[in-house]
Amino acid sequence: MFDKIKDWIDKRTGLRDIVDSKLRTFKVPDDSGFMSTLGAVALAAFIVQVITGIFLMMYYVPHPDHAFGSIRTINNEVPFGWLFRSIHVVGSNIIIVVAFIHLLRVLARISYKRPREMTWMSGSLMFFIILFFCISGYLLSWNQLSYWSTTIITNMPTFFPLLGDMFANFLRGDEFVSGATITRFFSFHVAFLPFIFVLLVGLHLLLVWRTGLAGSKSGGDASVSGSLREVHDNGIPLFPDYFTKELFMSFVYISVIFFIISFFPLMFHPPAAGVEANPLAMPDEIRPPWYFIAPYVLIRIIPNKFIGISMLLLISAVFLLWPFIDMKEERDLGKRPYLRASIIAGVVIWLALTLGWRLL
Amino acid sequence: MRSKVILVITMLMMASLSHADYKDVFEREFVHKPWVGARLVEEGVCVDCHTAEDMREDYLTIPQEWKRSIHFDNGVSCHDCHGGDPDDAAVSCGTPHSGFVGTPEHIGIPDMCGKCHIGIKDSFNSGGHGKALKTTGEGPNCVTCHGSHAIQKANIDIINQVQCQKCHSYERAKIMKQALFMTEKRIGDLEDSIIELKNAGASTEEEERALFRTHAEFRTLFHSIDVNLVKNRTDEFTKKLDELETAIASIYDDLTFRRNFSGFLLLLFASMSVIIYIRQKRP
Numbered sequence: 148m149f150d151k152i153k154d155w156i157d158k159r160t161g162l163r164d165i166v167d168s169k170l171r172t173f174k175v176p177d178d179s180g181f182m183s184t185l186g187a188v189a190l191a192a193f194i195v196q197v198i199t200g201i202f203l204m205m206y207y208v209p210h211p212d213h214a215f216g217s218i219r220t221i222n223n224e225v226p227f228g229w230l231f232r233s234i235h236v237v238g239s240n241i242i243i244v245v246a247f248i249h250l251l252r253v254l255a256r257i258s259y260k261r262p263r264e265m266t267w268m269s270g271s272l273m274f275f276i277i278l279f280f281c282i283s284g285y286l287l288s289w290n291q292l293s294y295w296s297t298t299i300i301t302n303m304p305t306f307f308p309l310l311g312d313m314f315a316n317f318l319r320g321d322e323f324v325s326g327a328t329i330t331r332f333f334s335f336h337v338a339f340l341p342f343i344f345v346l347l348v349g350l351h352l353l354l355v356w357r358t359g360l361a362g363s364k365s366g367g368d369a370s371v372s373g374s375l376r377e378v379h380d381n382g383i384p385l386f387p388d389y390f391t392k393e394l395f396m397s398f399v400y401i402s403v404i405f406f407i408i409s410f411f412p413l414m415f416h417p418p419a420a421g422v423e424a425n426p427l428a429m430p431d432e433i434r435p436p437w438y439f440i441a442p443y444v445l446i447r448i449i450p451n452k453f454i455g456i457s458m459l460l461l462i463s464a465v466f467l468l469w470p471f472i473d474m475k476e477e478r479d480l481g482k483r484p485y486l487r488a489s490i491i492a493g494v495v496i497w498l499a500l501t502l503g504w505r506l507l
Numbered sequence: 508m509r510s511k512v513i514l515v516i517t518m519l520m521m522a523s524l525s526h527a528d529y530k531d532v533f534e535r536e537f538v539h540k541p542w543v544g545a546r547l548v549e550e551g552v553c554v555d556c557h558t559a560e561d562m563r564e565d566y567l568t569i570p571q572e573w574k575r576s577i578h579f580d581n582g583v584s585c586h587d588c589h590g591g592d593p594d595d596a597a598v599s600c601g602t603p604h605s606g607f608v609g610t611p612e613h614i615g616i617p618d619m620c621g622k623c624h625i626g627i628k629d630s631f632n633s634g635g636h637g638k639a640l641k642t643t644g645e646g647p648n649c650v651t652c653h654g655s656h657a658i659q660k661a662n663i664d665i666i667n668q669v670q671c672q673k674c675h676s677y678e679r680a681k682i683m684k685q686a687l688f689m690t691e692k693r694i695g696d697l698e699d700s701i702i703e704l705k706n707a708g709a710s711t712e713e714e715e716r717a718l719f720r721t722h723a724e725f726r727t728l729f730h731s732i733d734v735n736l737v738k739n740r741t742d743e744f745t746k747k748l749d750e751l752e753t754a755i756a757s758i759y760d761d762l763t764f765r766r767n768f769s770g771f772l773l774l775l776f777a778s779m780s781v782i783i784y785i786r787q788k789r790p
Contacts, residue, residue: 223709229765233769402777412707412762
């Protein structure tokens with residue numbers, strides 16, 4: 148029965164030929180482990196967010212009078228609404244971890260070198276967009292936590308002279324976080340950002356396809372249809388071997404989501420998230436979501452706010468353009484002590500700022 | 508062809524006309540409209556004067572005390588109790604015709620508080636405390652036990668030896684406290700459960716309102732300081748609290764179901780991961 152369906156589809160689409168000629172012949176490095184599949188896991192995580200997000204959109208009302216109530220309706224009255232919302236909330240947090248580890252791994256393996264500069268740039272742009280996805284989605288629940296966090300985050304650009312205020316007002320659609328911000332963030336979250344993100348995913352996958360996966364033992368670059376591709380003649384086929392690894396890791400990712408929902412349901416739902424936004428009642432403690440604590444603390448500890456925000460922009464620009472800044476040819480991190488020390492220092496500082504913010 | 512073009516243009520014009528005020532509506536409804544959560548606690552001119560340098564020293568602390576109070580938390584402002592016009596000091600403090608009462612007479616305090624706490628005022632007036640106040644003009648009034656501007660949410664501990672012995676022995680008050688204890692404790696436990704459920708994202712508005720009603724009714728009852736009345740009606744409140752406990756237990760059951768269901772999905776996906784892992788290890 149199943150073979151008959153496959154034959155029926157194959158006769159009309161030639162799918163088997165595409166799989167055989169494109170996917171089975173595409174080799175990935177034979178030492179590709181589970182960690183090398185994190186890019187695919189991030190893509191799976193995005194798909195999970197899209198599916199759950201579409202469901203939430205059916206019931207969510209992007210209006211300050213109804214946003215909080217509609218979330219409560221989804222959580223308590225819509226059948227299994229709590230499940231979709233929990234997956235969406237937990238997923239929005241761990242997708243950042245997955246994307247960050249993926250980027251860190253590429254950085255540590257120095258896989259961004261020629262001809263993968265564009266792959267790196269599209270990947271890091273996607274990381275920034277994921278963060279923007281998270282901030283814009285965070286406000287939509289319209290609770291005290293999200294309202295005041297967004298107030299902090301949208302105030303950060305104002306430290307930049309002239310353009311800062313303009314950019315902050317563009318983001319908020321108002322002088323402060325208001326009804327205009329919620330509709331604006333909603334449109335960013337469900338229309339503008341997904342469109343840009345899908346384009347970047349397409350570009351990223353195309354580039355990975357054209358340049359091949361970077362392995363520790365390269366078979367050398369070959370010119371394929373005018374572009375350079377890293378060849379792994381003794382590697383493993385993308386389908387089904389490597390695809391199975393990706394599928395395994397994607398299922399592990401989903402299991403982690405359910406683990407958090409089952410055993411730590413309040414991990415991303417502190418008490419202030421249960422109170423409707425009130426611009427006149429500032430909570431005792433305001434802080435941005437965990438992934439924004441490090442930049443927020445950095446701006447706080449640098450006395451001159453202009454220098455603080457400039458430093459953040461500079462770090463982001465260096466991150467984005469890193470393949471063009473790192474001019475050395477060496478791809479072994481063991482032989483790059485300064486780069487190794489910089490990566491470790493960067494991660495330690497980020498962790499220290501994120502975990503130690505209460506001490507400041 | 509020409510008629511089709513005219514038809515399309517006409518349709519577009521009609522659509523534009525019907526949405527001509529869209530921008531205004533959008534701005535009014537979405538951009539500038541304050542939302543439900545934005546409830547303003549009016550400070551008015553009262554705070555301006557009561558924080559000014561030339562104000563009497565013992566009046567200066569009033570705004571700070573009020574801002575720490577349960578009245579402030581619930582949006583109750585100066586003029587809600589004292590009357591007058593919060594926007595005009597001259598009208599408020601200068602003319603008694605405005606209804607402004609700065610410092611009420613000792614005997615008049617239950618009437619001031621009773622503007623809102625109507626049931627409690629009636630219960631108080633019918634009891635020993637109220638009668639003593641009315642007949643002697645010197646008995647206890649609301650602020651004797653609750654304080655005034657820094658007033659906090661009351662609980663059973665307000666009945667204590669130090670407080671009661673200011674006027675009489677503690678014995679009778681102790682019996683009243685014992686009569687109240689079990690019901691008050693259950694109400695406190697239910698309040699904690701509702702907070703816990705709210706923090707977990709559960710919808711508890713109905714239960715919250717029911718508990719508030721029951722609690723307010725119960726408190727109205729014991730302001731009569733009639734121990735027998737409290738004892739006689741405790742069964743009635745026990746029944747109401749039983750119903751509330753059942754409703755809250757069902758919300759807890761729902762949360763347990765959620766946890767178990769996502770645990771089931773965890774097992775499902777983890778098992779699938781294991782199966783895929785085993786299969787991909789095969790040569």
